[in-house]
C-alpha cells in the first residue's frame with residue numbers, strides 16, 4: 001500500500017525509481033552533486049597509483065606513542081569532563097591556547113571571541129549559514145578551496161571569482177569585481193592568504209592592507225581561511241589580515257595541518273556580534289564540539305613541544321616540495337608552467353593550450369598517477385588547463401615517480417592534440433562539467 005502511494009507521487013512529481021525521496025528534497029540539494037571523478041579516486045587510492053591528489057598531512061611525523069600515552073592519561077585523570085557534553089563555544093582552556101597561537105601571526109584576540117568548531121570546514125559552514133541567503137554572492141579567489149565552494153553551493157550562494165597572480169589576490173581585480181552588479185550584492189570575500197589551496201601562492205604583504213581597505217570601502221566582510229599559515233618552509237609567519245582589522249575579518253584556523261585532521265578541531269575568531277550568531281548556529285548544528293578531541297588538543301599544546309612538531313612537519317613538506325619542483329622541471333614538457341610554493345601542501349600546474357586536465361585524468365590513472373583537475377576549484381567550470389598536485393603525503397621518491405608518469409601522460413596528450421586537435425581529445429571522455437567535491 002505504502003509502496004503504491006510513493007510510486008504514484010514519483011510519477012506525478014518526477015521522482016526517480018532509485019531514490020523514492022527525490023521529490024521531497026529541498027531545493028538546496030540540487031547543487032549537492034557527487035563529483036564525476038569520485039569513482040576514479042576510488043581507483044586512485046590503490047597502492048600502485050601514486051596519488052598527488054589528496055591533501056593528507058604526513059602523520060607519520062607524529063610521535064604516536066607519546067600521543068597515545070597522553071590520551072590514556074587524559075581519560076584516566078579528566079575522563080568525567082573530557083567525555084561529557086561541553087559548551088557550544090568550546091572549552092575555555094583551548095580557546096586561550098588558540099589566542100596564544102594566533103599571536104604568532106600578530107593577532108590580539110580575547111578567548112571570548114573564539115568559537116571552536118569541528119574542523120575549519122564547520123566554521124566555513126556556519127559562517128555561510130549566518131550570512132548567506134539563496135542567491136547571495138561570495139567573492140572568492142580564482143581558483144579557490146573546493147570544500148568552501150561546496151559549502152557555498154549548499155547554501156545556494158553564487159561565487160564570483162577574482163584573479164590571482166604569483167603574489168595572491170590582485171587588488172585591482174577585486175575592486176573591479178566589486179563594482180559589477182553581482183559584486184555589489186556580495187556578502188563577504190573568502191580568501192586564503194597563505195600557501196593557498198590549490199594555487200600554492202601567498203598574498204604579498206604589501207597587498208594585505210590594500211585589500212582590507214577595498215573591502216572596507218565597499219562594505220564587504222572578509223573571511224580569512226588560514227589552515228596552512230604556520231607551515232612556511234623557512235618558518236616565516238605572515239601578518240594575518242585579522243591582525244590589522246579586528247572588526248571586519250572573521251578568521252578561520254585549524255589543527256588539521258599542524259597536528260592531526262582526524263581530531264577535527266578548528267575555530268573561528270569573529271567580531272563580537274558575529275561570534276554570538278556563530279555560537280547559536282553551532283549549537284543548532286552540533287550542540288557542542290566534542291569535549292574529548294578539544295581536550296586532546298589542549299593537553300597536546302600544554303605538554304608537548306608543538307612548535308617543534310610543526311618544524312618537523314614543515315621540514316618534511318619542504319623536502320617533498322623541492323622533490324616535486326625539481327621533478328616538474330626535469331620531466332614536464334615545454335609549455336607547462338607551475339607555481340612555486342613557500343609553504344603549505346600544493347603546486348598548481350598549467351598545461352598547454354587545448355589540453356583538458358579532466359579529460360586526461362582517466363588516462364593518468366591508467367598510468368598510475370592521480371591529481372585533481374583544475375575545474376574542481378572553480379564554481380564556473382574554468383580551470384580545464386590546470387591541475388593541482390599535492391606533495392604532502394607521498395615520499396620524495398614516490399613524488400618523483402608520480403611526476404615522471406604524469407609527464408609521460410601529458411606528452412602523450414600533446415601528441416594526440418597535435419595530430420587530431422582538442423575536439424577529438426574531449427570527445428574521448430564525454431561531457432564536461434565542474435566537479436566541486438574532490439580531495
Ligand SMILES: Cc1ncc(COP(=O)(O)O)c(C=O)c1O
Pocket residue numbers: 055118119120121122145147192197225227253254255256261264265266
Ligand atoms: C583552505 C582550507 N580551508 C579549510 C580546510 C578544512 O580543514 P579542516 O580539516 O580544519 O576542516 C582545508 C582542508 O584541506 C583547506 O585546505
